[in-house]
Amino acid sequence: xxxxxxxxxxxxxxxxxxxxxxxxxxxxxxxxxxxxxxxxxxxxxxxxxxxxxxxxxxxxxxxxxxxxxxxxxxxxxxxxxxxxxxxxxxxxxxxxxxxxxxxxxxxxxxxxxxxxxxxxxxxxxxxxxxxxxxxxxxxxxxxxxxxxxxxxxxxxxxxxxxxxxxxxxxxxxxxxxxxxxxxxxxxxxxxxxxxxxxxxxxxxxxxxxxxxxxxxxxxxxxxxxxxxxxxxxxxxxxxxxxxxxxxxxxxxxxxxxxxxxxxxxxxxxxxxxxxxxxxxxxxxxxxxxxxxxxxxxxxxx
Amino acid sequence: xxxxxxxxxxxxxxxxxxxxxxxxxxxxxxxxxxxxxxxxxxxxxxxxxxxxxxxxxxxxxxxxxxxxxxxxxxxxxxxxxxxxxxxxxxxxxxxxxxxxxxxxxxxxxxxxxxxxxxxxxxxxxxxxxxxxxxxxxxxxxxxxxxxxxxxxxxxxxxxxxxxxxxxxxxxxxxxxxxxxxxxxxxxxxxxxxxxxxxxxxxxxxxxxxxxxxxxxxxxxxxxxxxxxxxxxxxxxxxxxxxxxxxxxxxxxxxxxxxxxxxxxxxxxxxxxxxxxxxxxxxxxxxxxxxxxxxxxxxxxxxxxxxxxxxxxxxxxxxxxxxxxxxxxxxxxxxx
Numbered sequence: 313x314x315x316x317x318x319x320x321x322x323x324x325x326x327x328x329x330x331x332x333x334x335x336x337x338x339x340x341x342x343x344x345x346x347x348x349x350x351x352x353x354x355x356x357x358x359x360x361x362x363x364x365x366x367x368x369x370x371x372x373x374x375x376x377x378x379x380x381x382x383x384x385x386x387x388x389x390x391x392x393x394x395x396x397x398x399x400x401x402x403x404x405x406x407x408x409x410x411x412x413x414x415x416x417x418x419x420x421x422x423x424x425x426x427x428x429x430x431x432x433x434x435x436x437x438x439x440x441x442x443x444x445x446x447x448x449x450x451x452x453x454x455x456x457x458x459x460x461x462x463x464x465x466x467x468x469x470x471x472x473x474x475x476x477x478x479x480x481x482x483x484x485x486x487x488x489x490x491x492x493x494x495x496x497x498x499x500x501x502x503x504x505x506x507x508x509x510x511x512x513x514x515x516x517x518x519x520x521x522x523x524x525x526x527x528x529x530x531x532x533x534x535x536x537x538x539x540x541x542x543x544x545x546x547x548x549x550x551x552x553x554x555x556x557x558x559x560x561x562x563x564x565x566x567x568x569x570x571x572x573x574x575x576x577x578x579x580x581x582x583x584x585x586x587x588x589x590x591x592x593x594x595x596x597x598x599x600x601x602x603x604x605x606x607x608x609x610x611x612x613x
Numbered sequence: 614x615x616x617x618x619x620x621x622x623x624x625x626x627x628x629x630x631x632x633x634x635x636x637x638x639x640x641x642x643x644x645x646x647x648x649x650x651x652x653x654x655x656x657x658x659x660x661x662x663x664x665x666x667x668x669x670x671x672x673x674x675x676x677x678x679x680x681x682x683x684x685x686x687x688x689x690x691x692x693x694x695x696x697x698x699x700x701x702x703x704x705x706x707x708x709x710x711x712x713x714x715x716x717x718x719x720x721x722x723x724x725x726x727x728x729x730x731x732x733x734x735x736x737x738x739x740x741x742x743x744x745x746x747x748x749x750x751x752x753x754x755x756x757x758x759x760x761x762x763x764x765x766x767x768x769x770x771x772x773x774x775x776x777x778x779x780x781x782x783x784x785x786x787x788x789x790x791x792x793x794x795x796x797x798x799x800x801x802x803x804x805x806x807x808x809x810x811x812x813x814x815x816x817x818x819x820x821x822x823x824x825x826x827x828x829x830x831x832x833x834x835x836x837x838x839x840x841x842x843x844x845x846x847x848x849x850x851x852x853x854x855x856x857x858x859x860x861x862x863x864x865x866x867x868x869x870x871x872x873x874x875x876x877x878x879x880x881x882x883x884x885x886x887x888x889x890x891x892x893x894x895x896x897x898x899x900x901x902x903x904x905x906x907x908x909x910x911x912x913x914x915x916x917x918x919x920x921x922x923x924x925x926x927x928x929x930x931x932x933x934x935x936x937x938x939x940x941x942x943x944x945x946x947x948x
């Protein structure tokens with residue numbers, strides 16, 4: 313709660329420190345001083361900042377995040393509209409990331425400095441350093457352009473058209489998944505390697521356990537802890553919107569919404585989106601902490 | 614009966630600083646119900662020599678040669694699956710650091726049960742019963758309750774008892790204790806030693822006790838093997854080696870031990886001596902006797918260029934030969 317309060321103050325301050333006048337932007341180039349003043353008064357922007365903040369915070373606490381300057385829709389409805397797309401992309405991406413990272417990281421850790429390990433290291437380095445927009449564009453060129461297999465962008469809800477949903481999800485999920493997966497691969501490799509070298513693995517071997525059992529219960533089980541942490545961080549990052557990828561694939565997610573709000577100086581939408589990101593971040597941290605207590609008996613109590 | 618027969622064991626490790634000759638031709642045997650103490654400084658190759666027996670050195674960087682016969686079967690050449698079967702029922706091992714040698718995220722019960730069930734068809738319930746029995750045997754209060762606890766809930770001494778219980782869970786014919794009491798305080802150490810001696814008397818287990826604590830050696834061992842620079846520099850019965858040390862290194866070690874029975878001269882307790890210098894790096898062993906660079910005697914010129922072989926010492930008394938790898942046994946009696 314303290315964190316959220318802090319975040320809301322900072323968000324409000326930052327948003328209002330950015331130069332630009334939302335009313336002027338909303339009205340275009342030709343308008344009279346009267347309409348300008350009227351709109352300014354209606355949106356509350358003529359009041360002192362402190363009053364604006366307390367008003368906004370009070371309404372936000374009761375679930376009312378205000379009304380968009382641009383479209384006149386309520387911010388909550390705008391966010392609710394975008395949330396399914398963002399959730400879909402984030403969870404699909406993290407799935408792709410884990411599917412890449414866990415096997416690859418384990419293989420590298422089992423044979424450090426082997427061919428597999430070297431290839432995995434190079435691939436994850438590439439995955440981390442190649443810009444997302446470039447990867448996205450290349451994928452579109454190949455799979456939508458040359459091969460014509462997949463649509464180049466857009467989003468349809470799962471309930472309307474399951475196949476179309478999947479077709480449109482594949483490329484953005486792969487792009488963000490590869491990036492997150494590259495980061496996670498490194499973590500899996502080093503934590504499995506560390507677990508394999510620990511004393512209790514030697515004890516397990518000395519008991520005469522079969523190799524598979526030693527690996528699963530005494531190395532992997534222990535490497536799960538760092539994996540949960542890094543997956544949580546990556547998921548939070550994905551949920552707060554992967555702006556670039558959403559733009560390239562015209563994916564109607566929260567990242568896109570936030571970017572549009574910045575461009576239009578749409579304060580209520582921007583504040584609402586950032587506040588939501590903060591809530592998401594805290595929620596994921598909470599889940600990670602809960603998982604931790606489930607996995608690691610040392611943290612219980 | 615001979616339980617374990619180690620012949621000319623050699624271990625080479627690949628290290629970032631080049632190949633290291635960690636164990637250089639070690640030979641010894643352990644009989645049923647016998648306790649052999651292996652002593653030496655850190656880095657003398659004690660731990661590596663026993664890890665090599667169980668195939669617990671990293672296969673990628675370690676080369677092990679020689680023979681190690683357990684009940685006549687060579688541990689060093691047996692197929693991995695056979696070696697796995699030997700780990701546990703053949704050889705039980707207790708490691709040095711009780712704080713890290715148990716898995717922190719699994720219960721004590723699980724860690725015992727999986728070891729028991731890895732060697733034979735035992736139901737979970739039976740294995741649990743046996744596990745509780747073992748914890749009772751090693752002197753843990755409330756064995757049943759301890760099964761469901763995690764390592765971090767136990768003290769160091771209690772954890773080491775658990776590690777010993779794991780090592781004993783398949784009634785091994787040989788128990789290897791690698792610095793098993795070094796990390797514990799003295800009273801717990803004494804309890805653990807008592808425990809191992811009692812179990813040994815009950816089951817006729819052979820014991821290899823690795824330590825650098827000569828006080829412990831005098832208490833438990835039948836035979837002593839002094840290691841230096843990856844080789845045995847002196848071995849024999851405890852009485853022979855500790856009362857009449859022949860190798861200058863053994864004498865140095867004993868001179869570094871406080872003697873509570875030593876008479877004070879004019880109210881002055883005799884000063885402790887030290888062995889000056891440090892052990893040689895296994896990547897860079899001296900060409901002659903491994904101890905030559907630190908040797909206070911150096912009475913034989915051959916020592917600088919040749920390694921003296923293990924030879925029976927003149928003052929050998931017991932049924933077992935007292936051997937030392939030195940040409941300087943007669944010089945400078947201890948004290």
